[in-house]
Amino acid sequence: MLKVNPHPDYPPEEGRYVRGNDHSPVAVAIILNRDAEKIPPDIELLVRI
Numbered sequence: 001m002l003k004v005n006p007h008p009d010y011p012p013e014e015g016r017y018v019r020g021n022d023h024s025p026v027a028v029a030i031i032l033n034r035d036a037e038k039i040p041p042d043i044e045l046l047v048r049i
Contacts, residue, residue: 003023016036020028030047032039
């Protein structure tokens with residue numbers, strides 16, 4: 001499998017990102033519909049695991 005570096009402008013927009021292994025063939029997207037300060041701690045912990 002050819003592994004390439006992500007585009008220099010990645011991520012393409014401002015926001016909150018938890019980056020993992022950029023060379024992983026697996027991607028996970030979690031969309032939160034709350035303001036950052038209103039995210040429950042248990043949900044944030046689950047996302048970061």
